[in-house]
Amino acid sequence: MAVSDTSSDRNVSRARLFQTRDTIAAVSTAPGRAAIAVIRMSGPEAGAALDAIAGPRPEPRRASVRAIRDPRDARLIDRGLALWLPGPGSATGEDMAEIHVHGGRAVVAAALDALFACPGVRAAEPGEFTRRAVLAGRMDIAEAEGLADLLAAETEAQRRQAVLQAEGALSAVVERWRERLVGAMALIEAGIDFSDEDGVPAEARAQARDELEALSADISDALADTRAERLRDGFRVAIVGPPNAGKSSLLNALARRDVAIVTDIPGTTRDVLEVHLDLGGFPVIVADTAGLRETEDAIELEGVRRAAARAETADLALWIEDATRPGGTPPALSAAILWRVANKIDVAAEGAPEADHRVSARTGAGLDALVAALGRAAGEALGAGEDVGVTRARHREAFAAVSASLAEALDGWDDLADELLAELLRRASDDLGRIAGRIGVEDVLERVFSSFCIGK
Template identity: 35%
Template structure:
């Protein structure tokens, strides 16, 4: 129900300086005024003001908490409804007591995950791309990903899609007039005219899709498996990238028994690092499980960092891994180059280009810059696109843009085959509707529920 009043904790659970409880809906101010005591009557207070006071249990008169209340009246609020935010002391007990007191009132119920943002969308304050950008802002793993999400939250993608839809509507209107009044030949409505307009729209969609692979990587990160036989320096590499001792490092082979996962940003690129167990034949049951998980990680990874000990000749396990990694998006790391080199480089270059081999000494922290450059070359051709570019990073958006483009291509092909114009119109209308799904103008309720269910409670 969009006409009731909801409340939820909007800050992370745990200790902190403050915690925030958000209340939104037609009874937000009335309900808050019942438990809030201050020199100011908030029922009469102007919008966008902050008031000091106390939360008081109306049944007992007990002071429950000392707070600051922020009042934002609709439609000038995030949800476009009346919103009250209560800033309490940080801590589980304080915020829980205040929320429980609010939920005792019959007008207020606990919000569902993402319901505040969902109301902002349903009330027309933001469109669906902007709503989805909110969760991307929360989940951003790098500055670049955050900037992309911020641009989408500000409506950069929305404006481009809306402009495309507007021009397709104009094209559809010309077609309709031509169908209804063929004797007028409005705007010389010919097949060439349709092809020209559809071709322009396709070019703009291509411009958006050009950034799709990069945008998806920046949004979701590159799943990166660090693999190699035991004791070649995989965990040391993880620690060097993370700049923290996340993995146990010893001279004992087989120390890492399971896959250790960590996020790191390298050159603005988020990497989801998987430090795997050393791959070798072993009788240890636990280590065997770790080895199997390592092999699975190789198959699932977008990028493999294959670590070799440059101070030793290639071992049987190295050669087996070399074959397994062949064909994957991989970078080979010759670690321990601070020691005398004994590895057969030519044997490795038989499988991997020299451009994909990085000489490194994790112990001396040498070679990390070179590793960053090689990864940039692999995924971004050496550099990211301009920060001013509108990135498309959401899989749903990418799929719909591709579908819209195909509909326009179908329309152009239909005109070349001499198919009647009213049939051609169907493909153009499909493209218009598919673009509408991107911004939420034509989307089913079930999809809306699915999208907002991914949000955290209180957002």
């Protein structure tokens, strides 16, 4: 029994999906007033639409100044740049075109309206340009996910990780693992093909087992490392403590803007308020919570419950206490890390109380040290974004399925027939193939591209 490669099947699947279709158009720059707006087109009518709105067609891949006109009445819309990007060497693999116009809302709206008047041109759906690039084989699913993360990156570490995946680092690791798996499959099937040869099946099985045990360990290590997923989501910090300890004031000081209402009335904060911060290049989500105390107020009681729940799910909890009223003891919280922070040190006696950090949200004293410590804690928990890792639940599901198939094969190694072992390994190979879109690309398209912006 020969070991088949799925690359030809993948190309057939892509060819079936990547058929002549509508030409799509969308603004690929951010909405709102700007100096320049870029409008992209992709599809079989891109060239004709460019001729109609900004003719004559420029030389391929050379930006040319053109009058942008409405093809229905030749009315001048703007003067800008036109680019002609014929396929298959374009981003989507199709014929593409761009017009660069001034970024006023009215200009962009008029240019789009003119384009949609051209035969066969319609508005793009979210992520449709990248979807077409994947179906054309210009990038794989994992690389497209990296591109989506790059568009959403808010910190330097997130950017580094997204670029790594968009450039194919995860896909390369998965492909190496798949090649090792296919090699083990070949050894098992060699035992089937040469079952009449003395010693061949046993020797082939032994070599395959060594390879599969090493591969299983590598995949288990990848599953155990959650840093890449956490880097996408952010390091979660919960600010908790008794009422009037200055929790909301500290949140405002960390955010450097008024996020939370601050008063001297206990119980002012009733719900969880979040701010997203970039601390040392790492994404940190800081949540202000209601003061923890006994209360009969139903609304405040719900706030207290939510505060405790947020602390329990946080990567780090900051227990804020009033330095002018020392002696409080933090309740038992199941946060991964708990730091005691003494606030209001500007009006407290020197040295009281004992704490991991001493700050004044009002004057800013001690805040730089606290912010630096938070950045270090986030970096230790999330990693620097420089290593390939599991970044999505979809990847984790696929790796878990591979790990389960390998475990079943290794656990039953001495009892399973070669044909059953080969089937388990084929199933594991298929699950690995799903990560980059080698297998089941149609099943994940909607799931991946629904988060993209319209012009990408």
